[in-house]
Amino acid sequence: MSSTVSDPAPHAPRLLHNGTIHSTAEPYAEAMIVEDGQVAWLGSDETAEQMRGEHLEVQDLDRGLVAPGFVGMVGLELDQLAAGAVAQVLDVAVHRLGYSGLRLRVDLSTHDINAQNLATTVQRLTETFNAAAGHAIDVWPIVHLNGVEADGGAPSITPVNQLLDMLEPLDAVGRAPAVQLTMGAILPNLLGVRSWCAEAGRQLLLDCSATEPGVVVDSMVASQRHLRELKQGPSPSTPTVLVGFDTAERSHWEQLLNTGVHVLLIAPGHLATALSVGVPTSAAPPEGENPWQLISDHVHHSSDPVSVRAGFNAQTRGAFRSLPDARPMAGQLNPGTEATYAVWAVEQLSVQTPHSTVSAWSTDQRARTPLLPYLDGETLPQLVSTVIAGR
Incomplete structure (x- = not known):
């Protein structure tokens, strides 16, 4: 089936039927009405048949699954920035991958923000963020600054301060850009960096993929303690995000629990342990x-498997929770929420537990557990269409 973005007439009520709607409010919904960009009703096909009328457009789901859109992450180099290139990246995310939210990371170097190149960099970023803000998909911009070499002294992280100053005018373009830095590069000045970003109200993401987990944990615990003493911690609405952090040590996750950070897995990781401890953890697969696939990898993880539901939530509802200013109830399809979803062609639906040791294709309705695709480790659902705010 081809992947398209639906574009009905403005405010035309639409009835979707003959499928499965993934909803926590109505776990066994087979039909849905979308009106004025919102979910207006959820229920059974039998009831939907009685509601048909000339005022409703009707869409046969052909036994497909309607589920909240995913949240992903893509990156661009500065020399790739152009409105057309940005639109192409976002179109792929929506049309081919079923995303409704996206972290758009732009990679800069300290060379790009020096006095000689600053004006050009700001112009390119402005054009990029304008293009992103005008797209249907929800975009959260990130600027990743490379080339910082912290040595413990404040002058060594001057580029971070320069970046924070440079970003202020860009807040008017769309969403306020977050700052991403490489953990190992700024480790000697982690407290200063976190303090500056908190003071600026700027979300901080730390790329931890090349730093030992124990080092990350110890540094975050120590810096968080000092930030509390200084009363300079980040706002709960802009939590520090550890990108690419993972560890098999439960004690590491338990220590992170008291730091207020979120973790973003970018490869199959110890999601089950993180969730059992209570560390807010989301996931985003490789670009394209x-x-x-990442949900399947987490379900079939060799040492720390999770249910399909846990893997799915980590890339939808859980992912939205770590984003600043995400819309209320984002990542859910319930009456009154925004009608933002993807339609997937699926072979089987189930309540699938780790390693597929227990699966139920028809579960006790009293459990009120919405069904999701059965992932056998080989076949994956295929995208049929993506709808954002009813379009």
Whole structure:
């Protein structure tokens, strides 16, 4: 089936039927009415048949699954920035991968923000963020600054301060850009960096993929303690995000629990342990990969498997929770929420537990557990269409 973005007439009520709607409010919904960009009703096909009328457009789901859109992450180099290139990246995310939210990371170097190149950099970023803000998909911009070499002294992280100053005018373009830095590069000045970003109200993401987990944990615990003493911690609405952090040590996750950070897995990781401890943890697959692949990898993880529901939530509802200013109830399809979703062609639906040791294709309705695709480790759901705010 081809992947398209639906574009009905403005405010035309639409009835979707003959499928499965993934909703926490109505776990066994087979039909849905979308009106004025919102979910207006959820229920059974039998009831939907009685509601048909000339005022409703009707869409047969052909036994497909309607589920909240995913949240992903893509990156661009500064020399790739152009409105057309940005639109192409976002179109792929929506049309081919079923995303409704996206972290758009722009990679800069300290060379790009020096006095000689600053004006050009700001112009390119402005054009990029304008293009992103005008797209249907929800975009959260990130600027990743490379080339910082912290040595413990404040002058060594001057580029971070320069970046924070440079970003202020860009807040008017769309969403306020977050700052991403490489953990190992700024480790000697982690407290200063976190303090500056908190003071600026800027979300901080730390790329931890090349730093030992124990070092990350110890540094975050120590810096968080000092920030509390200084009363300079980040706002709960802009939590510090550890990108690419993972560890098999439960004690590491337990220590992170008291730091207020979120973790973003960018490869199959110890999601089950993180969730059992209570650390807010989301996931985003590699660029261009079917997002169900990472869910499948987490379900079939050799040492720390999770249910399909946990893997799915980590890339939808859980992912939205770590984003600043995400819309209320984002990542859910319930009456009154925004009608933002993807339609997937699926072979089987189930309540699938880790390693597929227990699966139920028809579960006790009293459990009120919405069904999701059965992931056998080989076949994946295929995108049929993506709808954002009813379009």
